[in-house]
Amino acid sequence: MKKEQVVSCQFSVWYPIFKKLTIKSRILPLPQDVIEYLLDDGTLVVSGSDHDTQQVFNNNSSDVEEDVQWSDDETTTTVTAPEFPEFTSKVLEAINALGGSVFPKLNWSAPRDANWIALNSSLQCHSLSDIFLLFKSSDFITHDLTQPFLQCSDQDSPDPVIKYELVLRRWSELIPGGEFRCFVKENKLIAISQRDYTQFYQHILKQEQQIRQALQDFFSQHVQFRFPGEDFVLDVYRDSNGKVWLIDLNPFGEVTDSLLFTWEELTSGGGQSQQQEDLVFRYTTSEVTVQPSPCLSYRIPRDFVDLSTGEDAYKLIDFLKLKKNQQEEEEEEEGGVTVTSTD
Ligand SMILES: Nc1ncnc2c1ncn2[C@@H]1O[C@H](COP(=O)(O)OP(=O)(O)O)[C@@H](O)[C@H]1O
Ligand SMILES: [Mg+2]
Secondary structure, three states: OOHHHHHHOOHHHHHHHHHHHEOOEEEEEOOHHHHHHHHOOOOOOOOOOOOOHHHHHHHHHHHOOOOOOOOOOOOOOOOOOOOOHHHHHHHHHHHHHOOOOEEEEOOOOOOHHHHHHOOOOOOOEOOHHHHHHHHHOOHHHHHHHHOOOOOOOOOOOOOOOOOOEEEEEEOOOOOHHHEEEEEEEOOEEEEEEEOOOOOOOHHHHHOHHHHHHHHHHHHHHHHOOOOOOOOEEEEEEEOOOOOEEEEEEEEOOOOOOOOOOOHHHHHHOOOOOOOOOOOEEEOOOOHHHOOOOHHHHHHOOHHHHHHHHOOOHHHHHHHHHHHHHHHHHHHHHHHOOOOOOOO
16 A cells, blocks of 8 residues: 555545545535644643533523532632634534534544543534544544654655545445455455445345445446545445445555455455456345444553553653552552551
8 A cells, every 4th residue: 555545545635536426515614723733742621612511501590599610629729722713613514503402423434433432422423523523532532633654665765745634524334244345456346345244134135136236336436436545445334225425535554444354355366266357245144243333442551551561661661660669559558567557
């Protein structure tokens, strides 16, 4: 996979080409101060300025005499969240134009690894603070911002300049069993995988031929030769009426999950014995093979993961210091005066 391929899979590159085949979306340039805020580990607090929760609470409590005191802890420090008034109003305007609730992503990725942190355990957002909470909790978003070309083969060439963008898509309830990933090599559809491969869907088994045909037709009628590049991965959705929609476009390479295939299989061309024309469609065929959701591992607080893998040296040092202090305290207790209760 080359850096150029990653560049052409950005949302703002493919959306204008395939606008009619996909979910209505808006693209907003991401200001530099917002990027910095997203990358800053210290400020998880988000401004409440685009939230009406506080107001609702005040209205409801107007007839209540006593003020509710949330905390009497004097040591509580107030961390002021940065405000981005201009950007906030642009985002709110876009959310309204898209019907009030949106699915957010950056140039390539959505914060799928962070949905557990949202109140509704979903990526559905109604405000900029909903979006910030997800983005700041997501390793996928950090990856987009810090190392989009990590797995490219042409590491010696300079990184192309990226203009970061916030993508807001109209919220659409997609049934996971209708989602498929299509692998396109040399402008040919070579493989299709059920996207939510951890589950067994009876309708896929029953309609295998129709699905295969629908996706092949969609590809050859609407996508083939219209995209800049000949190797890519297409995510599509087949709705309950059998209509196929484009959901996303991804680079053809390791950064993209190969789901029920391996990258080796996909890149090797199927060997000489296999006909080039063969389109392989894989899906989960029985309940027995059902596996845990792939994003589950992201639910552990990052600190614990870092500690256990030794990823973050500073966290490890802090942890060791803590252990050392505990040990010293224990040693003091053993060797010195034993304090016992006088009562
Ligand atoms: N507009 C939307 N509304 C609701 N859910 C969506 C929307 N777009 C995508 N999704 C869901 O989120 C998943 C990931 O979306 P996608 O755009 O492919 O992000 P990524 O490239 O980070 O995986 C999709 O498989 C789909 O289930
Ligand atoms: Mg994608």
